[in-house]
Amino acid sequence: MSKQILKELPDLVHAEVIDEATAQRIRAYYLQQSAQSSNRLFIVFGILGALLVGMGIVLIVAHNWDSLPKRIKLAIGFLPLLIGQVTAAYVIIRKMEEKAWKEGTGVFLFFAIAISISIISQVYHIEGDLDGFLFIWMCLALPIVYVLRSAVTSMLYVIGITWYACEVGYLENSDRYALAYWILLALILPFFYLEYLQTSLKNNFYYLLSWLLAASVTICLGVFVDDSEMTIVIAYMSLFSAFVIMSRMRLFETNRVLTNAFLVIGSFGIITLLLMLSFDWFWDELKQREVIFGQPEITVAAILTMLASYLLFQLLKHHQWNTINTKSYAFIVFIPLFFVGTELPVLAQLITNLLILLFAIYTIRDGAQRNHLGILNYGLMIITGLIFCRFFDTDFSFVFRGLLFIGVGIGFFAANYYMIQKRKKQA
Amino acid sequence: MKKFIFILFGVMCLAQWIVPGKMIYDSERILEEGTVYKFKTAPIDPSDPFRGKYITLNFEQNFITFTDSLEWSTGQEIFVTFTGDSAGYAVPERAFHEQPQSKTYLRTNVEYVNYYGDNYKVQFRLPFDRLYLEESKASEAEKVYWQAQQDSAQATYALVSIGDGQAVLKDVIINDKPIHDIINELNKDPE
Numbered sequence: 001m002s003k004q005i006l007k008e009l010p011d012l013v014h015a016e017v018i019d020e021a022t023a024q025r026i027r028a029y030y031l032q033q034s035a036q037s038s039n040r041l042f043i044v045f046g047i048l049g050a051l052l053v054g055m056g057i058v059l060i061v062a063h064n065w066d067s068l069p070k071r072i073k074l075a076i077g078f079l080p081l082l083i084g085q086v087t088a089a090y091v092i093i094r095k096m097e098e099k100a101w102k103e104g105t106g107v108f109l110f111f112a113i114a115i116s117i118s119i120i121s122q123v124y125h126i127e128g129d130l131d132g133f134l135f136i137w138m139c140l141a142l143p144i145v146y147v148l149r150s151a152v153t154s155m156l157y158v159i160g161i162t163w164y165a166c167e168v169g170y171l172e173n174s175d176r177y178a179l180a181y182w183i184l185l186a187l188i189l190p191f192f193y194l195e196y197l198q199t200s201l202k203n204n205f206y207y208l209l210s211w212l213l214a215a216s217v218t219i220c221l222g223v224f225v226d227d228s229e230m231t232i233v234i235a236y237m238s239l240f241s242a243f244v245i246m247s248r249m250r251l252f253e254t255n256r257v258l259t260n261a262f263l264v265i266g267s268f269g270i271i272t273l274l275l276m277l278s279f280d281w282f283w284d285e286l287k288q289r290e291v292i293f294g295q296p297e298i299t300v301a302a303i304l305t306m307l308a309s310y311l312l313f314q315l316l317k318h319h320q321w322n323t324i325n326t327k328s329y330a331f332i333v334f335i336p337l338f339f340v341g342t343e344l345p346v347l348a349q350l351i352t353n354l355l356i357l358l359f360a361i362y363t364i365r366d367g368a369q370r371n372h373l374g375i376l377n378y379g380l381m382i383i384t385g386l387i388f389c390r391f392f393d394t395d396f397s398f399v400f401r402g403l404l405f406i407g408v409g410i411g412f413f414a415a416n417y418y419m420i421q422k423r424k425k426q427a
Numbered sequence: 428m429k430k431f432i433f434i435l436f437g438v439m440c441l442a443q444w445i446v447p448g449k450m451i452y453d454s455e456r457i458l459e460e461g462t463v464y465k466f467k468t469a470p471i472d473p474s475d476p477f478r479g480k481y482i483t484l485n486f487e488q489n490f491i492t493f494t495d496s497l498e499w500s501t502g503q504e505i506f507v508t509f510t511g512d513s514a515g516y517a518v519p520e521r522a523f524h525e526q527p528q529s530k531t532y533l534r535t536n537v538e539y540v541n542y543y544g545d546n547y548k549v550q551f552r553l554p555f556d557r558l559y560l561e562e563s564k565a566s567e568a569e570k571v572y573w574q575a576q577q578d579s580a581q582a583t584y585a586l587v588s589i590g591d592g593q594a595v596l597k598d599v600i601i602n603d604k605p606i607h608d609i610i611n612e613l614n615k616d617p618e
Contacts, residue, residue: 063561074451085440092436116447122559124454125596140446143439147432
């Protein structure tokens with residue numbers, strides 16, 4: 001596209017559509033654009049290259065060369081670490097301003113640590129559980145993030161600690177609540193704050209890291225499930241509400257919906273959770289079980305509810321209560337609903353269904369007001385989801401259910417048609 | 428700020444050498460100073476995404492029986508000392524809640540506690556059930572191992588050095604021959 005314009009510039013000057021000075025400015029503009037884009041490519045290939053080389057060496061080491069003496073094997077295993085550290089020193093002294101160098105070296109060093117630990121395990125046949133291996137690896141990799149200020153290393157670190165938490169919390173049961181994970185997670189947050197939130201830098205690295213952080217916490221919160229397992233839903237509802245509230249705060253705001261991980265995960269989480277709770281099985285089981293206070297689920301739920309309340313309080317200082325996303329209030333409505341459900345399961349189920357409908361209508365209205373087709377269709381999807389769920393567990397006749405689906409289908413068509421027409425008129 | 432980065436970098440580099448270095452040092456010390464036991468052992472052939480192919484060994488002597496539960500529970504730390512039976516194979520001698528006086532003990536975890544008759548069987552983990560092998564040799568080693576297991580006349584055991592709570596697997600021996608040598612011979616003149 002840009003090249004085409006550049007080719008036509010002499011003709012445009014000749015036809016006196018633009019003058020020579022403008023033509024020069026256009027040339028300069030596209031020259032700068034192409035320099036930026038090649039720099040971005042360099043960063044991407046730097047990271048990819050380091051990732052592939054690092055993982056390749058891991059695989060070669062995993063072959064376990066029996067014919068090599070122990071000392072040589074160990075020396076080879078430590079060589080990538082040495083190269084990684086020397087390169088890192090060079091980057092700190094000379095190339096700290098160049099992102100491709102920082103990211104590439106960070107990623108390479110990240111894998112070099114794994115290689116050095118792996119080779120020792122092989123040579124001495126140290127069994128070592130995968131969780132222990134991941135734990136040592138992540139502990140040794142954390143400083144790389146701060147020293148090189150490498151965003152990709154921080155992402156690999158978040159993936160690593162999440163894997164670790166799943167190993168110990170869900171599979172092994174060795175560290176019951178994956179406490180080490182929460183500490184390791186807290187240790188990466190200063191980087192997230194200093195690098196992105198404090199500087200208001202919202203680039204692709206920020207989007208990816210925020211997606212990973214939000215997903216990691218969502219995945220790992222379940223490790224707290226113990227004897228009072230039903231109460232974990234309160235913790236999840238408060239967490240998702242906190243995400244939705246955060247997404248509206250200036251610190252976390254982004255220009256597009258999909259780049260705001262907290263908004264997407266929070267909103268989608270609340271709706272998914274409510275849809276799950278719109279079935280009778282949850283409430284029937286809740287009535288039969290006792291809510292045991294003092295269990296970890298309750299403690300975590302209390303902490304997250306306090307956090308969500310604090311964030312909501314802060315948000316309402318700067319915004320009118322009715323101008324923020326209604327899902328920000330989900331936890332306030334849900335907690336009393338949960339305790340109603342312990343006594344009156346049918347009523348709780350009915351209110352849950354109404355709540356979903358309410359959120360759907362609000363979302364559709366929000367989409368229409370903001371002239372955003374994505375949000376509008378998301379609202380319609382919520383209604384479809386609700387009807388789909390009821391399809392399975394209600395005594396409605398086939399005709400009634402059929403009519404419901406036709407109704408929603410027409411709704412989809414009409415709402416989108418209305419919106420597109422509105423846009424055309426505005427144009 | 429730059430000074431702080433340099434200090435952090437130095438600490439990071441040191442830690443990245445000290446932690447694996449300590450692993451090497453501990454393993455070498457156990458190999459040199461530890462007591463060597465022969466553990467009767469059956470392998471399968473899984474692999475680890477980072478550390479490659481290995482064979483897993485199944486040990487027989489991984490439990491100790493008590494007449495009293497002594498409050499053992501799953502996951503709990505346990506200190507075990509070993510002795511040799513009449514054929515020279517290792518058998519667990521005693522188990523402790525605290526670190527014992529003896530230098531040759533193994534520090535591990537209780538896998539489960541089983542109550543039968545008047546006895547409590549406390550099964551513990553033997554943390555040396557992996558023998559890493561070159562990729563191409565692992566499945567061959569497994570075959571050799573299984574053949575040896577099926578033939579009751581063949582003696583199969585692992586040589587393990589134990590000291591100060593830790594253990595290092597030295598080798599797997601089939602009929603007085605290290606498994607590596609058997610595979611190498613098989614590779615030289617295939618049947």
